[in-house]
Amino acid sequence: MATTHAGGPGVLMAAWMILEMELAAQDSTQTFLPDDHTTVGYEICVRHRRATPVGEWFRVASELVEVDGRKLLFRVEAHNPRELIGEGTLRRTIVRRGSLGTTPTSSAP
DSSP, rough: OETTTSSSSSSEEEEHHHHHHHHHHHHHTTTTTTTTEEEEEEEEEEEEOOOOBBBOOOEEEEEEEEEEEEEEEEEEEEEEEESSEEEEEEEEEETTTTTOOOOOOOOOO
């Protein structure tokens, strides 16, 4: 969860913060979908605003702000105990579980 390449004891990695944002968005809609469906992310626009030291907690929140067919737009934020550390938007789409990465079969010879 942390990076130390800039020196010191380390801080929260932007990639980990974004992962937590993605999971929050997914979790917030999963109970409303059929059991054989889920959401997958396809666009991330997030700004990592402030560092959070190793050992300090942070929380993320997501809000579904737009639905366009299967496409969902979320507003996301992350906060540590003192301040806003990240914010932005995520786009996810609803898919049938197991349908990604499969090649459709062709009926042509």
